[in-house]
Amino acid sequence: MAINSVTLVGRAGRDPEVRYFESGTVVANLTMAVNRRNRNDEPDWFNLEIWGKQAQVAADYVKKGSLIGITGSFKLDSWKDRNTGEDRNKPVVRVDRLELLGSKRDSENSNFQNNNFSQQPSNNDEIPF
Template sequence: MTLNIVHLVGRAGSNPEIRYFDSGKILCKFNIAVNRRSKKEDQPDWFELEIWDKTAEIAANYVKKGSLVGIQGSLKIDTWNDRNSGDKRTKPLIRVNNLDLLGSKKDNDNYSNSGGGGDF
């Protein structure tokens, strides 16, 4: 049996970027910051999200920098060859299957207007 499920709750660190393809596919990417459960003031962990099709459109329309979101998806490792050096590069990202818009519009607006301070 294999299992690859990721659940995260965090705040969008950037506004979503959306791409439309000739095939009709839609891709949305943005990152989220997720705090660890610790008493220390650690820096958040950052995760890049990859969202496709209808869920991508929803993310592009409703998520803004600072929005609180919950996601469920799977870990994916992107692999490519560096153009300059030819070295193999890898980058982890989360392919999102389900996106939950958390918090109220007022909460997300207040967070964005305050400069993004406080806990993630």
């Protein structure tokens, strides 16, 4: 049995770089910083690759510094350097699921409007559970 599963929570290191293909497919690439348990340590950085509808969500709502959670799988991109002819590679997490985790204040600051949740007026007399 083989398992290749990655789950991370961290902050976007830059705005997503988005490409649209003639076929209608969308891909977004960005980096993600994940803090270690010891706050004095430098964060770990991950390259993310997001395809399809999730890529469009990233393009529309993820900005540098956004708190996000992802689930995906690890892959190793390989290519030949055009200048030197050397074999090159870089680790990438191919994202299957993207979660937007920022606070309401973060969302308001980035003009975020999540269409997946309906805004219902709060009734202070009701207990919300």
